Amino acid sequence: EAQVTQNPRYLITVTGKKLTVTCSQNMNHEYMSWYRQDPGLGLRQIYYSMNVEVTDKGDVPEGYKVSRKEKRNFPLILESPSPNQTSLYFCASRGGEGGYEQYFGPGTRLTVT
Amino acid sequence: AQSVSQHNHHVILSEAASLELGCNYSYGGTVNLFWYVQYPGQHLQLLLKYFSGDPLVKGIKGFEAEFIKSKFSFNLRKPSVQWSDTAEYFCAVGAGSYQLTFGKGTKLSVIP
Numbered sequence: 344e345a346q347v348t349q350n351p352r353y354l355i356t357v358t359g360k361k362l363t364v365t366c367s368q369n370m371n372h373e374y375m376s377w378y379r380q381d382p383g384l385g386l387r388q389i390y391y392s393m394n395v396e397v398t399d400k401g402d403v404p405e406g407y408k409v410s411r412k413e414k415r416n417f418p419l420i421l422e423s424p425s426p427n428q429t430s431l432y433f434c435a436s437r438g439g440e441g442g443y444e445q446y447f448g449p450g451t452r453l454t455v456t
Numbered sequence: 457a458q459s460v461s462q463h464n465h466h467v468i469l470s471e472a473a474s475l476e477l478g479c480n481y482s483y484g485g486t487v488n489l490f491w492y493v494q495y496p497g498q499h500l501q502l503l504l505k506y507f508s509g510d511p512l513v514k515g516i517k518g519f520e521a522e523f524i525k526s527k528f529s530f531n532l533r534k535p536s537v538q539w540s541d542t543a544e545y546f547c548a549v550g551a552g553s554y555q556l557t558f559g560k561g562t563k564l565s566v567i568p
Contacts, residue, residue: 376556383465385546385560386500401555433499444490445556447499 345370347448349434355454356424364419364451366434374437375417376401376445377409379430386433392417424455458483458551462559469537470567477532477562479547488550489530491521494561495543503545506530517541542566 347368356362368375376391378401388401392411406428408420417436421428434448463478481487488507492500504515511523521532530547547559 378558383560385462386558388555388557391555435500444502444505447501449499 345446347434347436347446349432349448349451351451352449353452355456357456358425359423362421362424362453364421364432364434364453366417366419366448367415368417368434368436368446369415370436370438370446371414372436372438372446373414375411376435377407377417377419378433378435379403379428380433380450381430389419389432424453426455429453429455458487458549458555458557460547460549460557460559462545462547462562464562465560466563466565468565468567471539472536473566475532475534475537475541475564477545477547477564479530479532479559481528481530481547481549481557483528483549483551485551489521489523490548490550490556491515491519491530491532492546492548492558493543494546500546503532537564537566539566539568 350365373394377389378386380386387403389407390409392398395414398409432451435445437445459482461480490505491503493503494500503519504513506513506523514520519534523530544561544563546561548556550556
């Protein structure tokens with residue numbers, strides 16, 4: 344089954360404790376992306392990757408890092424989480440130019456206290 | 457950079473009522489347009505998309521949208537909503553190769 348998986352699905356952590364949210368897709372997609380969803384703000388793109396070792400900032404990259412060492416994986420790293428990073432995070436992937444459908448993961452709800 | 461505006465934050469309808477959700481974008485070039493739906497507690501799913509051809513596109517579950525280039529609009533419609541359509545709806549614009557910009561979403565509540 345074609346899918347995007349994320350782990351963990353729920354995470355509660357404390358300020359400053361480094362964490363990684365993993366994202367993996369099994370569709371051999373070139374393009375992957377991370378979004379955060381906040382009430383009233385919709386989805387905002389954090390980082391995206393056009394292929395292995397090619398990443399770029401989205402609209403709200405501050406406080407986040409990503410890496411793309413393999414095509415299928417695109418982890419999101421919070422080196423020093425802060426309460427304003429409490430949010431719902433979605434990973435997405437797609438195969439080609441902008442006309443192709445983005446497939447979303449199930450989401451990771453992160454709470455930073 | 458492109459931007460997307462969804463006019464309504466929250467729409468409340470009775471079952472069988474007709475639905476139209478507004479979406480306007482700003483971008484001067486060729487765009488790809490999408491509507492996604494997010495049911496409570498779930499991830500986003502694609503309802504429909506437009507990138508060329510017939511400006512009236514049909515999606516899943518009886519939804520359709522019309523691309524009006526002169527108005528920079530891509531409104532979502534459904535002639536008769538059901539309680540199961542209760543969800544949040546996001547319009548999105550893809551311009552260029554890789555970035556997708558989302559609107560802030562419209563919550564739809566359908567009352568049985």
